[in-house]
Amino acid sequence: MSSHIRSVCLTVSLMISTVAAEETTVQPATHVVPAAPQTRESIKFSYQTPTVGERVLQRVGMELNLHTVIKQAGQVAHDGTTALRRRQEREIEVLEIVGGRAHKAKVTYPLARLMSPENSDPAAEAAQAVEGSSYLITRANDRLLVTDLDGAIPTQEEFEIVVSTMESFGQANPLAEFLLAREIQVGDTLEVPTSIANKMMGFDSLGDVRKFELNLVEVKEINKKQCAVFNANIVALGKPDNPLHVEAEGPIVIELATCRTIEATLVGPISLLSTDEGVEYSASGDLLLAIRSQYSAKE
Numbered sequence: 573m574s575s576h577i578r579s580v581c582l583t584v585s586l587m588i589s590t591v592a593a594e595e596t597t598v599q600p601a602t603h604v605v606p607a608a609p610q611t612r613e614s615i616k617f618s619y620q621t622p623t624v625g626e627r628v629l630q631r632v633g634m635e636l637n638l639h640t641v642i643k644q645a646g647q648v649a650h651d652g653t654t655a656l657r658r659r660q661e662r663e664i665e666v667l668e669i670v671g672g673r674a675h676k677a678k679v680t681y682p683l684a685r686l687m688s689p690e691n692s693d694p695a696a697e698a699a700q701a702v703e704g705s706s707y708l709i710t711r712a713n714d715r716l717l718v719t720d721l722d723g724a725i726p727t728q729e730e731f732e733i734v735v736s737t738m739e740s741f742g743q744a745n746p747l748a749e750f751l752l753a754r755e756i757q758v759g760d761t762l763e764v765p766t767s768i769a770n771k772m773m774g775f776d777s778l779g780d781v782r783k784f785e786l787n788l789v790e791v792k793e794i795n796k797k798q799c800a801v802f803n804a805n806i807v808a809l810g811k812p813d814n815p816l817h818v819e820a821e822g823p824i825v826i827e828l829a830t831c832r833t834i835e836a837t838l839v840g841p842i843s844l845l846s847t848d849e850g851v852e853y854s855a856s857g858d859l860l861l862a863i864r865s866q867y868s869a870k871e
Contacts, residue, residue: 612757613791615800619752620830622674625870626666630863632737634658636842638857644850654855657687657697662737673711674742678721679734680706701729709734711742746771748831756800761787769806779810786824794835795866798828804838817843820859830867837862 635657642650661683668676684703691698707726710717718734720726726734746768756762762785764772769781786802793799802824810816818840825835843856 612759614755614757615788615791615828616755617748617751617800617826617831618829619748620832621672622666622669623870624666624669627868627870628664629866629868630660630662630664632658632660632662633860633862635860636857638842638855640853640855642854643852649851654689654857655687655694656689657685659683659685659697660700660737664738664741667708668710673744676708676710677741678706679709679738684733700733701727702733705730707734709738709741716741745831747833751826751831756788758788758790761785779808779814779816781806781808783807789823791828794825797834799834800826800828802826804836806838806840810844815844815846818859820861832865832867833863834865834867835863 636655638654638656640650640652640654641648660681663680663682665678666674666676667678668674681700681702681704684700685697686700687697688694705726706721707730708719708721708723716735716738718726718731725731747764750762750764750768754762764784764786766781766784769784772781772784783806785805787805789801789803791798791800804820804822804824806818806820808816808818810818819842820838820840822838822840823835824833826833838859838861840859841856842859843854845852845854847853
């Protein structure tokens, strides 16, 4: 698999109105009682400090299907499809709090499977090195320290998987900070600043999120908690050396009382087009990202 196509897979792994005016018709000798203006439900988010013993079970899935074409001197040198699928379950238990944020935790991976062109069988899922294992993670400023339960350093492969999947542990939630400052009504569309969007999507070093809109669709009860259901619309562009174009749309569900994202499903097209020393690389396909989180307090 070429480095250009591999960059697409790596980026994804890391990895949302027009009002028409209508003329009113006046009918002589007819009295019409004006309709009362409809009121829209307003919401405000709150924040809940994590507690020692708090647990979260996260289920994460990603699917990417690409059609890739490589041309050299105007001739097609490669024309094929690439499929990437990742399924992961992780259980996180908070062990220590510092300054109101989680500082140390135990993370366990009951399931960690990857289907990749780099597997010995590209069409089959393979267990990743972390499946069935537990680790201790500690936030140290901008670094994440990782050991096994005995305090030993894990293998490089295990370390990279844990860091990539737990990168945001113990850090501020930029979307939560953005939402906490606002009172929102059903029907409102929020434009999330690109600086916040880049941090959320992990695009700081890879490119820029050009658009991140959140439209508040409804407020409903999920698992006995009041939740805001947004429709997200995201457009992201990579840097010149990684010219990705990503569009994704779908629901994001956030608890009002805690500002925690408990569900997110994003789907949309992804494409790449670049030329390197006369060789043209192109890829296009579909992306699916899904995450579900279930929180529970210490028993």
